Structures are given as structure tokens and as C-alpha cells.
Amino acid sequence: MLTFAGSTVFLDNNKTRTFFKTDLSLILNTVVCNRCRLLQKQFSARNWIREDGKQAREVTPQPNFVVFLKLETPSNVKITVIGGGSFGTAMSKVFGMKGYQVCLLVRDPNIVAGINQDRRNPKYLREFTLPDSVCATSDVESALEDTQLVVHALPVQVSREVLEKVSPFIPTAVPVLSTSKGLEVTSHKFMFELLQETVSNSGNKRPLAFLSGPSFAKEIMQELPTAVVVACESLETASLIANMLSSSIFKVFTTTDFIGVEVAGALKNIIAIAAGMAEGMGLGMNAIAGLVTRGCSEMRRVAEFLGGSSVTLSGLSGVGDTFLTCFGPLSRNRTVGYRLGKGETLSEILKTSQEVAEGVATAKAVVEWLPAVLNTTYTRALVRFPILLSVAPILEGRLTPEEGMQQLMSMPPTVED
Numbered sequence: 044m045l046t047f048a049g050s051t052v053f054l055d056n057n058k059t060r061t062f063f064k065t066d067l068s069l070i071l072n073t074v075v076c077n078r079c080r081l082l083q084k085q086f087s088a089r090n091w092i093r094e095d096g097k098q099a100r101e102v103t104p105q106p107n108f109v110v111f112l113k114l115e116t117p118s119n120v121k122i123t124v125i126g127g128g129s130f131g132t133a134m135s136k137v138f139g140m141k142g143y144q145v146c147l148l149v150r151d152p153n154i155v156a157g158i159n160q161d162r163r164n165p166k167y168l169r170e171f172t173l174p175d176s177v178c179a180t181s182d183v184e185s186a187l188e189d190t191q192l193v194v195h196a197l198p199v200q201v202s203r204e205v206l207e208k209v210s211p212f213i214p215t216a217v218p219v220l221s222t223s224k225g226l227e228v229t230s231h232k233f234m235f236e237l238l239q240e241t242v243s244n245s246g247n248k249r250p251l252a253f254l255s256g257p258s259f260a261k262e263i264m265q266e267l268p269t270a271v272v273v274a275c276e277s278l279e280t281a282s283l284i285a286n287m288l289s290s291s292i293f294k295v296f297t298t299t300d301f302i303g304v305e306v307a308g309a310l311k312n313i314i315a316i317a318a319g320m321a322e323g324m325g326l327g328m329n330a331i332a333g334l335v336t337r338g339c340s341e342m343r344r345v346a347e348f349l350g351g352s353s354v355t356l357s358g359l360s361g362v363g364d365t366f367l368t369c370f371g372p373l374s375r376n377r378t379v380g381y382r383l384g385k386g387e388t389l390s391e392i393l394k395t396s397q398e399v400a401e402g403v404a405t406a407k408a409v410v411e412w413l414p415a416v417l418n419t420t421y422t423r424a425l426v427r428f429p430i431l432l433s434v435a436p437i438l439e440g441r442l443t444p445e446e447g448m449q450q451l452m453s454m455p456p457t458v459e460d
């Protein structure tokens with residue numbers, strides 16, 4: 044049974060999930076479809092009393108489940124953002140501007156102090172202030188206590204370690220929204236697999252969602268219009284999160300194709316390194332446009348092979364983010380490529396970069412992972428995926444950018460697709 048009486052507020056003993064009231068029917072559907080079973084497991088109906096102390100009225104759209112909702116305004120809904128880098132800061136701003144209580148979990152005490160005292164992240168995007176509803180802490184337990192949505196915004200390579208540590212503190216059934224883009228080098232896993240192994244495993248199947256699309260953190264902080272996509276197996280959960288994020292500067296689309304979104308988010312960074320390299324070498328716009336288009340084709344074929352949809356790959360998380368990262372001067376991946384194209388080595392570039400360029404690690408993972416999943420050799424896979432597989436040897440100094448370009452241009456003619 045789902046107890047829900049118009050705008051009546053049902054209160055519990057403050058230990059339950061809270062839903063804010065943007066779209067009553069959406070919340071109703073989401074809860075009925077996806078969450079009843081999990082909520083029922085965790086909370087007893089006895090915990091709930093009505094605001095006026097009387098017994099709650101019960102309607103029965105679903106038998107066997109008793110879920111009482113506490114309808115709230117955003118200011119009573121807590122969201123935890125893990126990661127105090129550029130994107131965690133930007134996500135805090137997006138949710139904070141909507142009035143949510145945002146708790147940023149960061150390890151650096153200077154960032155905690157900067158945000159709590161000056162409303163600024165002193166290390167990343169420090170020129171921008173954060174809304175008053177954003178606070179920061181390094182304490183995992185208090186950051187996650189009573190949270191209703193966890194947003195993960197850390198570099199892929201440190202994600203497993205952090206998620207394993209925080210997982211026991213994430214309340215049951217709370218969705219986890221990942222914003223990280225890349226493949227884990229040690230396991231060759233995408234973020235959706237890594238999250239399945241850490242926060243949404245057989246012990247606790249928390250809903251997983253993935254945010255991607257063309258979205259430079261700095262432009263979000265500048266409050267410039269941005270459009271992204273949220274992917275989740277359950278469209279209702281994706282819509283719920285999209286509603287929470289949406290504002291006049293942040294447009295959010297939804298999809299169930301989380302594989303397409305994840306593959307595109309990871310691989311576009313390798314293409315951006317290649318595009319930046321071509322630019323650094325002064326190869327001209329014909330070369331860059333050709334490279335990016337063929338890169339998109341490689342990315343789409345990988346996604347389709349894994350079960351993703353070509354529609355997703357032509358959308359915001361696919362070509363949308365690829366264009367931004369390949370042509371946008373703010374891209375860290377494109378900048379790494381540009382500097383390589385100008386003759387610097389990777390170690391020189393990394394020494395002077397504060398922020399993560401995920402494509403560097405992902406390119407390395409892809410040269411090991413892609414031939415293996417295709418059940419072929421590197422040399423054979425190179426014929427089908429020359430861009431995705433040529434970036435790592437250049438990053439490692441085994442091939443010069445010029446040799447890489449020469450290799451691409453000397454491949455025999457083939458059908459376009």
C-alpha cells in the first residue's frame with residue numbers, strides 16, 4: 044500500500060527517505076515502480092505518523108507494500124556530492140541553486156574550510172561562489188547520513204578505492220549518480236561496472252544513474268546554458284534525477300541506454316587527445332574534422348558492440364560531448380593532445396597540470412581491453428579502430444604524433460561504415 048494524501052506531509056522518526064514535491068505523479072510512479080520493495084525492507088510502517096498525529100489514510104495501488112512519503116521542499120532534501128574537484132564543485136552549484144541541502148565530501152581540509160567559510164572552493168574554480176545551501180566535510184559518515192542522492196564526481200582511477208570506503212555509509216536504496224568518464228586501468232571496467240561492484244552489488248542493489256554530455260565545469264559555474272543527459276535502467280529514476288537537476292540554465296534529458304552513455308563518455312576523451320594533437324601539429328581543419336568524425340564512428344561501433352544504441356551516440360553524450368571536448372579550448376584532454384602535438388612529452392605535460400585528463404588512462408586501458416573483447420590481436424583491431432588504438436602509443440612515447448598521423452593516412456581505402 045502506498046499512503047499518499049495530496050499535500051499532506053507524513054512524518055517519520057526522521058530516519059526515512061524524503062521526496063520533494065516537484066511532480067507528484069512522477070514521484071508516485073517512481074516510488075511505486077522502483078522503490079517500494081527496498082523502502083519496505085528498510086522501514087517499518089510503524090515509524091510513520093501523520094503531521095497532525097492521526098493515523099494516515101492509506102490507498103492501495105500496490106498490495107503488500109507500505110510506504111509513507113514525506114513530501115518536502117528541496118531545502119529539506121540532502122544531496123551528497125563526492126569529490127571536491129571542478130566537477131563536484133559544479134554539481135554542488137547546480138543542486139545548490141535549486142535550494143537543495145548539498146554536502147560536499149572532500150578529503151582536503153583547506154577545501155572544507157574555504158567552502159564553509161568563504162563559499163568558495165579555494166583550489167578549483169575559486170573565482171566562483173557557491174550557494175549558501177552548499178557545505179563541505181571530510182567526515183564520510185556525517186556526509187552520507189540521511190542523504191537522498193549521492194553524486195559521484197571523482198577521477199575514475201581513484202573511484203573504486205573511495206566507493207569501497209564510503210559504500211557502507213550510503214543509506215539503503217539511495218540512488219548513486221556517476222559523473223566520471225573513463226575506463227579503470229587495472230580492471231578495464233567502465234564506471235557502471237565499477238559502481239555495480241562497489242555500491243550496487245547483491246548485498247544492496249542501489250539504483251545507478253549516469254550523467255554525461257557537453258558540460259565544462261567552468262561554464263556551469265558561470266551559469267551559462269548547459270544540456271546533459273541522465274541515463275538509468277529505470278526511466279522513472281532518470282526522470283526523478285532530471286527533475287532535481289533541471290533549471291533555466293541546466294537542461295536535462297533522460298535515457299535508459301546507460302551503456303551508450305558510458306562508452307561515449309569514456310572514449311570521447313581519447314578522440315579529444317587526438318584532435319588536440321592534430322591542432323598542435325598545425326594539420327588544419329580538414330584533418331581535425333576528419334579525425335573527429337572517424338573517431339565518432341569508432342566510438343559508435345564500440346558502443347553498439349557492447350549493446351549501446353547508435354541514437355545515444357549521436358546525442359549529447361556522444362557527438363555532443365565529443366564536439367565540446369575536441370573543439371572547446373577548456374578541455375583538459377584536448378590540451379594534453381595539443382601540447383603533445385607541439386612537441387612536449389606526457390610527463391612534462393602532467394607535471395604542470397592540476398586537473399585530471401581522463402583520456403590518458405583510458406587510452407592505455409583501451410589498447411589492452413578492446414582487442415581482448417573483440418577476441419583479436421592489437422594489430423588486427425588497429426585496422427578497425429585506428430584512432431582509439433593509436434593514442435596510447437603516442438602518449439607513451441613509442442610513436443611520435445607525426446608517425447601516428449602517417450599511420451592513419453596510409454591505411455588502405457575502406458567503405459566508410
Ligand SMILES: NC(=O)C1=CN([C@@H]2O[C@H](COP(=O)(O)OP(=O)(O)OC[C@H]3O[C@@H](n4cnc5c(N)ncnc54)[C@H](O)[C@@H]3O)[C@@H](O)[C@H]2O)C=CC1
Nearest residue numbers: 127128129130131196197198201223224258259260398399
Ligand atoms: N571538469 C569538467 O568539466 C568535467 C569533468 N567530468 C568528469 O568528472 C570526473 C572528475 O573530474 P574533475 O572534477 O574535473 O577532476 P579534478 O581534477 O578537477 O578534481 C579531482 C578531485 O578528485 C580528488 N581526488 C583525487 N584522488 C582522490 C582520492 N584518492 N580520494 C579522494 N579524492 C581524490 C582531488 O583532490 C580533486 O578534488 C572525471 O571523470 C571527469 O571526466 C565530467 C564532466 C565535466
Ligand SMILES: O=C(CO)COP(=O)(O)O
Nearest residue numbers: 256257258259374375376
Ligand atoms: O567531459 C568534459 C566536458 O563534458 C570535460 O572534458 P575535459 O576533461 O577534457 O576537460
